[in-house]
Amino acid sequence: MKRRTLLRSIAAIPSLAAGQTLPQRETTAARDKGLPAGPTLIPPGVNETPTIPVIPADETSDSRIRTFDGQQLAALARLGEVLVPAWDGKPGAAEAGAAEFLDFLVGSSPANRIELYKSGLDELNRRAQQQFGKPFAAISQADADSLLAPLREKWSYGRAAKNDFEAFLLAAKGDLLRATVNSRPYINAVSQERRPRNASNFFWYPIS
Amino acid sequence: MFHRNYDVLIIGSGASGGTAARQLTRKGIHCLMLDAGPAVDFTRDRELKKVYTLPYRGFGQPGRFPHVTQADEYTENVWADEKQNPYTYPKDDPYYWVRVRLVGGKTLFWGRASWRLSNYEFKCKDHDGFGENWPIEYNDLAPYYDQAEPMLRVQGRKEGLPQLPDGVFMEDKSRDSEASQRFIAAARKRGIPTTKERVATGQLASSVNRMLPDALETGKLQIVSNAVVRQITTDPNTGLANGAIFIDRRSRQEFHAKARVVVVGASCLESTRLLLNSGLANSSGVLGHYLFDQFYVKDVVSCIVPEARNRPRPGITGGDGYVPRFRNLDRREKDFLRGYAMDFNSGGTPNPELLPCYGAELLRELNELQGASFSLTAMGEVLPRYENYVEIDKSTVDAWGIPALHIRAKYTENEFAMARDAMNTAEELCHDAGFEVLAKHWQMVPPGESIHELGTCRMGDDPKKSVLNKYNQTHDIRNLFVVDGSSFVSGGSQNPTLTICAISMRASDFIAEQMRRGDI
Numbered sequence: 001m002k003r004r005t006l007l008r009s010i011a012a013i014p015s016l017a018a019g020q021t022l023p024q025r026e027t028t029a030a031r032d033k034g035l036p037a038g039p040t041l042i043p044p045g046v047n048e049t050p051t052i053p054v055i056p057a058d059e060t061s062d063s064r065i066r067t068f069d070g071q072q073l074a075a076l077a078r079l080g081e082v083l084v085p086a087w088d089g090k091p092g093a094a095e096a097g098a099a100e101f102l103d104f105l106v107g108s109s110p111a112n113r114i115e116l117y118k119s120g121l122d123e124l125n126r127r128a129q130q131q132f133g134k135p136f137a138a139i140s141q142a143d144a145d146s147l148l149a150p151l152r153e154k155w156s157y158g159r160a161a162k163n164d165f166e167a168f169l170l171a172a173k174g175d176l177l178r179a180t181v182n183s184r185p186y187i188n189a190v191s192q193e194r195r196p197r198n199a200s201n202f203f204w205y206p207i208s
Numbered sequence: 209m210f211h212r213n214y215d216v217l218i219i220g221s222g223a224s225g226g227t228a229a230r231q232l233t234r235k236g237i238h239c240l241m242l243d244a245g246p247a248v249d250f251t252r253d254r255e256l257k258k259v260y261t262l263p264y265r266g267f268g269q270p271g272r273f274p275h276v277t278q279a280d281e282y283t284e285n286v287w288a289d290e291k292q293n294p295y296t297y298p299k300d301d302p303y304y305w306v307r308v309r310l311v312g313g314k315t316l317f318w319g320r321a322s323w324r325l326s327n328y329e330f331k332c333k334d335h336d337g338f339g340e341n342w343p344i345e346y347n348d349l350a351p352y353y354d355q356a357e358p359m360l361r362v363q364g365r366k367e368g369l370p371q372l373p374d375g376v377f378m379e380d381k382s383r384d385s386e387a388s389q390r391f392i393a394a395a396r397k398r399g400i401p402t403t404k405e406r407v408a409t410g411q412l413a414s415s416v417n418r419m420l421p422d423a424l425e426t427g428k429l430q431i432v433s434n435a436v437v438r439q440i441t442t443d444p445n446t447g448l449a450n451g452a453i454f455i456d457r458r459s460r461q462e463f464h465a466k467a468r469v470v471v472v473g474a475s476c477l478e479s480t481r482l483l484l485n486s487g488l489a490n491s492s493g494v495l496g497h498y499l500f501d502q503f504y505v506k507d508v509v510s511c512i513v514p515e516a517r518n519r520p521r522p523g524i525t526g527g528d529g530y531v532p533r534f535r536n537l538d539r540r541e542k543d544f545l546r547g548y549a550m551d552f553n554s555g556g557t558p559n560p561e562l563l564p565c566y567g568a569e570l571l572r573e574l575n576e577l578q579g580a581s582f583s584l585t586a587m588g589e590v591l592p593r594y595e596n597y598v599e600i601d602k603s604t605v606d607a608w609g610i611p612a613l614h615i616r617a618k619y620t621e622n623e624f625a626m627a628r629d630a631m632n633t634a635e636e637l638c639h640d641a642g643f644e645v646l647a648k649h650w651q652m653v654p655p656g657e658s659i660h661e662l663g664t665c666r667m668g669d670d671p672k673k674s675v676l677n678k679y680n681q682t683h684d685i686r687n688l689f690v691v692d693g694s695s696f697v698s699g700g701s702q703n704p705t706l707t708i709c710a711i712s713m714r715a716s717d718f719i720a721e722q723m724r725r726g727d728i
Contacts, residue, residue: 056261087571101265109270148566155562157649174561177570178267184260203257204285207246207310208458 058184063100067107067114072121073099074137076172079124082144083151083173084180090190093176096183102175113171120168214240214430215723217451217467219437219482222313223705224473224692224712226415227356229423231716232471237723238428240465242435242454244474245309248316248416257282275304277657278317286310286317292607296614303615304656305477311433312416313475314659315705320408321551322362323702324353324373328537332698336536336545339592342697343669343678346373352710359418359709364406372403372532372702380404385526387513387554387582387641392529394640400534400633405551432465434458436608440470440486440688449488449688455608469687469719469728473712476694477598480664481613483675483690484600489682494666495675496599498592499615501660502701503623503652505586509634510562511643513554516580525579528553533589533701535629544625548588549701550634556581562646582643586630589701590655591622592663617655627652660704665694680715687728691715 065073080093093099106117121136124147128136132143139147150166151173153159159166180186187199216232218225221243229239259266259281268281276287288307297303308314328335330342330349354376362377382404384392392402410417423429434457441464443450451466472479480496483489490496516524528551535547558581563573601614627650635648668674671683676695682688691712693704722728 083566084571085568087568088575105264105267105270108264110274113270151566152564154564155647157647157651170561173566175267177560179265182259182266184258187258187260199259200256201259201282202254203262203282204254205252206285207248207253 063104065103067103075121075124078137080176084176091185093180095185096180098176098179101179116168123165214238214467216469217465218471220474221311222315222415223708226419227709227712228471228691228716229429230419231713233423233426233428235720241431243311243433244436247311247433276306294604295612296601301618302654303617304654306659312414315414320413321703322406322408322706325700325707326371326373328371329698329700338545340697343667349710352713356709360408363409365404367403387525388527388529390641394637401532403530405528405530438610449685472690473692476661479690479694489675489684491684492672496664497594497597498663498666499596499617500590500592500663502658503588504658505627505650505652507583508586508631509584509638509648510646511582511638513580513582518576525554544622546589548586548626548630550584550586552584554582555579584634587701588626662693662696662699665690666697667695679718
């Protein structure tokens with residue numbers, strides 16, 4: 001086809017607004033002749049803006065460990081098993097990936113929080129090694145209980161500030177519990193309960 | 209050109225600015241309102257989300273808001289960014305300045321407690337000799353409280369207490385839970401009053417749905433959002449205020465808004481900062497001084513209601529209440545001046561950190577104790593002191609080049625003694641009520657954290673000792689008014705928002721009358 005002929009034939013096509021397809025009478029005519037309906041110039045949906053489904057990173061990949069060394073992370077993971085075990089059909093810290101999440105969260109935090117965790121995990125390993133000849137990750141529940149005795153003392157607001165190791169244990173207890181109950185596996189489990197916990201709220205986007 | 213000369217320029221759109229706009233426009237006065245932040249679109253700007261879908265699992269971005277304990281990961285985008293809006297304080301005396309830069313201001317997120325002040329506050333010096341009386345008394349403000357309460361749809365219970373005047377509010381007829389009844393009975397035995405919380409009601413109780421719509425309906429209010437006001441301007445010939453220079457938050461383009469009268473209601477410290485940066489209204493030298501708030505001791509006592517363990521039946525716990533100030537009313541009875549109030553509530557689950565256990569035992573305890581907690585928070589009066597003040601920090605500017613504030617505020621032994629007394633009293637009452645006390649303390653949050661900052665443009669009859677007269681008019685410039693909490697002379701232990709609204713209404717009526725008479 002010559003270029004001029006092509007341009008003339010394009011000009012003859014009725015103009016269409018966005019989202020319109022060819023007039024109905026043309027497809028009806030094709031059907032009346034027993035022919036399959038021809039392609040429309042703008043197929044249905046071509047001008048729609050679909051929302052593409054995506055899934056969160058933590059459903060597909062492991063978090064990269066960047067804050068704690070191997071012994072520290074192993075101690076934190078073991079601490080999670082002891083402090084927040086799976087219970088009553090609900091996942092614990094291990095299933096919630098709480099230790100790996102805290103590696104990310106603590107690593108994103110101000111320096112004093114990073115130091116509290118690193119020195120606390122080191123102290124936990126030092127005490128385990130000194131008393132039981134193994135790192136904290138390898139000791140029994142009973143042995144772990146003896147190292148965690150401060151968490152069984154009656155709460156006092158002034159106590160934690162007097163001792164960095166106790167301050168670490170108290171922080172880890174709260175953070176591991178929260179990282180667990182706010183996790184996807186935990187909330188999926190409790191959503192099956194008769195009175196599910198309301199784990200939703202209004203998230204505010206940046207307001208421009 | 210579209211600009212015009214307005215009757216009144218209102219700077220700020222929260223409790224005080226919104227109320228002023230409503231009061232003035234309903235009297236036929238044309239107002240222009242400037243707010244530093246954008247307007248909220250509740251449909252577009254927020255979305256229901258599961259906590260695990262948030263980037264930090266609900267913990268929030270660490271370190272983003274070191275001074276805003278109220279910020280969580282759901283709301284952290286609504287608080288004023290501390291890097292864009294810096295301020296400074298002495299290294300060892302942190303001040304927590306909590307700000308919202310949105311149209312509607314902090315009324316979008318406030319706690320809604322709506323108490324009246326009484327003559328124990330307005331005439332505080334007459335009672336104990338400390339500080340200054342307000343230049344007004346309760347009867348001056350009562351007619352405006354009568355209007356402010358219906359505006360905010362306040363609900364409460366009338367008790368006839370002189371230190372906590374009743375008002376025009378919806379009667380709260382809800383039944384007290386058994387735990388509340390036991391606590392109330394224990395308090396009554398010791399002569400300590402209690403009442404229901406008195407709160408603004410509705411899904412939203414904000415300037416954006418209670419004040420601004422009424423003003424806009426008159427057709428006499430125009431609002432400019434994203435307008436960061438840098439300076440109030442004056443006529444060099446008359447010395448009178450004639451408008452304000454503002455900067456578009458996004459583009460940094462500068463504008464000059466003009467009006468016959470300027471009303472500042474940008475919140476206590478922002479209003480003070482604006483006046484200091486403008487070099488106005490400070491012939492007394494007290495502008496910025498006498499900063500105070502209310503100290504808070506959160507969860508001063510935390511308890512378990514033993515009978516509520518395992519939720520045997522409904523009605524044992526639930527609901528909340530309030531212990532109004534009861535110290536030093538008719539006689540000096542303690543080693544401190546003034547007094548404190550306490551909120552109490554029950555029905556939650558105790559904070560896990562308070563339970564001396566872990567593992568399966570902790571999880572079992574938390575399960576059994578759902579709804580079994582009872583706790584109190586103490587809120588005490590902070591004495592206004594000249595030594596607590598703000599000034600311009602010339603070495604620090606915000607994102608728009610406007611000099612920032614340096615804030616110096618400390619609590620003193622009077623507040624510490626009050627906090628200790630609150631802890632001991634709360635513990636005694638909970639013990640008498642048969643609750644198991646888990647923990648007690650009197651560690652108050654840092655100054656500012658209660659978001660009740662007050663006093664830096666105080667009212668007074670003496671122009672040498674105050675910035676404003678009894679109508680919130682600056683002594684120095686007769687067409688310049690400050691109508692927010694900075695005008696307070698003392699604050700009591702009551703949450704200040706209702707009083708801010710009442711004061712702003714009263715000042716607005718005065719402005720309208722002065723304009724009608726041609727005096728301003």
